[in-house]
Amino acid sequence: MVLSPEDVRRRGHPVWAEVDLGALRHNIQTLRAIAGAAEVMGVVKGYAYGHGNPVCAATMLEAGASRLGVARVAEALHLRDAGITSPIHVFTEPPYEAAPAVVSADLVSAVYTRDFAAALSEAAGAAGTVARVHVKIDTGMHRVGVPAEEVLQAIGEISALPHLDIEGAWSHLAVADVPDHPFTRKQMDLFDDVVGKIERSGIELRYKHIANSAATLTLPESHRDMVRVGVAAYGLWPGSALRGMADLRPVLSLKARVNMVKSVGAGEGVSYGLGYQLPKEGSVITVPCGYADGYDRGLSGRGDVLVHGRRFKVSGAVCMDQFMVDVGDEDVATGEVVTLLGADADDRITAEEIAENIGTINYEVTARIPSRVPRVYVG
Ligand SMILES: Cc1ncc(COP(=O)(O)O)c(C=O)c1O
Missing domain, CATH: 2.40.37.10 (Lyase, Ornithine Decarboxylase; Chain A, domain 1)
Structure with a gap:
């Protein structure tokens, strides 16, 4: 429910989060300009880093983001239920039981295990359609993804499944918030190497993406076909060394x-x-x-x-x-x-000041604001 400042008072909410949609639009426009020809994905997982969905997701799309990214199927379904029709990427494979939901909501799922890919293909086949997937490659963060050395075998297996369309390949950077960190270069080189192998195996990848906010701001060569911006879209800095790097406004x-x-x-x-x-x-x-x-x-x-x-x-x-x-x-x-x-x-x-005070990161400061605190949208 979207509440006005008057509603907040009338309902007796003593505390509220004010979300400045003008600032959010401005930040997306700024990031779009920085991303150049690359598309901008608005990362809206975690209730838009605590800023509130579906309003933030819809605002990002209006401001020029072309896709959205979430962590979980339920987050994507919440956006679909609110009428959002843009492509929505799910960053992690859900339990197999959710494969039909991924298909019926037309979500773009990450795939990195043969078993989930098979479940998704089967669900798509049962629905008489094809599911778009982006193969996640682990280039060194070791969170989720096909290990880089196993990619060719995995791609062979996934591409043999009849009801999947491998639209893209992607990875995630572990230390992009530290400028000039050699590991970022290593991850990008490995990503290029693996993507080259996939393409030489005959699969045309329409989307290759690896940049988060930090890389979007500091590494133009990481932009590829799309940047996935979360924290910077909310006017928060991806790392202490990056503060003030662009004209971003806290939301x-x-x-x-x-x-x-x-x-x-x-x-x-x-x-x-x-x-x-x-x-x-x-x-x-x-x-x-x-x-x-x-x-x-x-x-x-x-x-x-x-x-x-x-x-x-x-x-x-x-x-x-x-x-x-x-x-x-x-x-x-x-x-x-x-x-x-x-x-x-x-x-x-600032969220950065609070984060420093309690020994965490700005992401956590906003993302942990629970639903009992109403979001009031201004701007
Ligand atoms: C897979 C993935 N891509 C992109 C992002 C966006 O990162 P940031 O908020 O640093 O831009 C995240 C967030 O952690 C993520 O998990």
């Missing part, structure tokens, strides 16, 4: 409304464990957002929030649904907006 903000303000005396403790003691009497606000909203408990006593454009630190432990902030003498009223992620006046809390 998601996390905001909450103060639900209580009280005066607390000097030396009093705050939250579980009483881990924060007020140095002097001050105003303590309660922010109705906790770790069940994706606001990491590691931000206890460490994270900053913005109130009236000023930074304040989380005071004591983040609870499941709330945390407290000693705002000192600042005059804050119940119902005022606190920005936990995003901009207020001239300052901005």
Whole structure:
């Protein structure tokens, strides 16, 4: 359900994620320009990295992405149910039982095992159609894919299946976020070598793709026929060395409304464990957002929030649904907006800042925001 800011208030949601579709469109257009002749796949797995589907998927398509990428069949079916008709790639083979669903929703599945390819071919045959597949090649990350040295045999077996169309071959880079890493070159060389062998065996590959956001930004020679952009589309940086490399705008903000303000005396403790003691009497606000909203408990006593454009630190432990902030003498009223992620006046809390604070990556900061936090689309 798409909620307006008024709906959010009326329904009593104390915390919400504001998703700026104008920024998302801008980022896709920027990435399209960088990708040149290559097509752009919008990677929208993980509920569009927490930004929300189907709205983000549809916005990316409007802005110039030609395909979408998800991790799981259920994610693709959610998009189909919402009326999205573009090609949707599923990055991992699902359990065999899902092969008929892949066929009936006309998904483009990754294949890398003979057994799944056979199940998919059988399901396509039963439906009187042909399933488009992209063969995933493991060029060194060792997550999923046909091991590079086994590709010719695997392709022989897969291409012998009667109801599959091998439309493409692809791989995934393990360290593209580190500029000039020699392993990226090694993976690309191996990919070229394997693709050459497949093509020499008589299979025409219409799509070859290996670039993620980092490679899209730093390695034009990786673009091939299509780039698969996730994190950069959301205005997040794929790695610390890549910050500011392109004109990308953060898409998601996390905001909450103060639900209580009280005066607390000097030396009093705050939250579980009483881990924060007020140095002097001050105003303590309660922010109705906790770790069940994706606001990491590691931000206890460490994270900053913005109130009236000023930074304040989380005071004591983040609870499941709330945390407290000693705002000192600042005059804050119940119902005022606190920005936990995003901009207020001239300052901005970035996903990168939060990630550094808790020892993770920006991807996780947005992707873990659960469904109880409504997404509000603006722009
Ligand atoms: C197979 C695949 N391709 C592309 C991407 C997009 O990566 P990024 O978000 O770094 O652009 C991902 C995300 O992890 C992925 O798993």
